[in-house]
Amino acid sequence: MIKVIIADDSVIVRSGLKDIIEQDSEIEVIGLATNGNEALDLCEKNQPDLILMDIKMPVCDGVEGTKLIKDKYSSVKVIIVTTFDDDSYINDALKNGADGYVLKDISDEDLIRTIKNTINGFSTVPGKIFHNFIVKNLTNNKSLNSIGCPYAGNLTTREKEIIKLIVDGKDNREIAKNLYLVEGTVRNMVHTILSKLKLKDRTQLAVYAIKNDIA
Known part of the structure; x- marks a missing residue:
């Protein structure tokens, strides 16, 4: 409960x-x-x-x-x-x-x-708000600024599509609907993306995407 x-x-x-x-x-x-x-x-x-x-x-x-x-x-x-x-x-x-x-x-x-x-x-x-929050805090947050770009070449086209939707503030259900995928598949792919990029969470992933022009 x-x-x-x-x-x-x-x-x-x-x-x-x-x-x-x-x-x-x-x-x-x-x-x-x-x-x-x-x-x-x-x-x-x-x-x-x-x-x-x-x-x-x-x-x-x-x-x-x-x-x-x-x-x-x-x-x-x-x-x-x-x-x-x-x-x-x-x-x-x-x-x-x-x-x-x-x-x-x-x-x-x-x-x-x-x-x-x-x-x-x-x-x-909400997507626009999430994007604006990340952008505004990039220059003021050392932990966000420390997120680099050593693994960008490992991303597939579909993974980049998912990252863009995460930056837009979409949850797994909305991403699945947008990309015509099963929600469980999206959840697994997000986990794979985070592991591949050695990031902790979706916020770090959004920062990574904005800094590296994926979003």
Whole structure:
């Protein structure tokens, strides 16, 4: 069972999100908070797996709330859920450790899928936003800048197609749909690409692609 806390200052939004995600028998909402501080308190009491966190909240907003929670409970996943499609908010939330970012007009099905994907270790950020975040932080992050290009010649055409879709923010399911592949095949190919390039995760892969003009 995936244990979720919802942090949003709107009663209607909290209730609506709870109703949506509890349609899935594998997800349980174990707490509701009106700001980041309350979400932190609930983490201490209830040990959630994931928090759906609004950005615009009084007292302690989602950006600061994410930092507080990640500093103390690094294993807890945080997905920012907001109406604000704004790079500055997104950058701050991601820098503070947010694992994903979705807009409130996301479909019920996609929200549930996002929660499960995040629990399984996949970051979910809209493609343009993910690309912009990587580009903006390339010059300021030594660990990102250390990613070189010693293995580019080993990539196949299909692997490069997958990399481009990862940079666009696509998850495995979306990549499979775009390339007419089975999702399991895409998952295996992503693992192969990471191993071939000696990279740790999809973020490093996106950095590699942008630095080396694959994306």
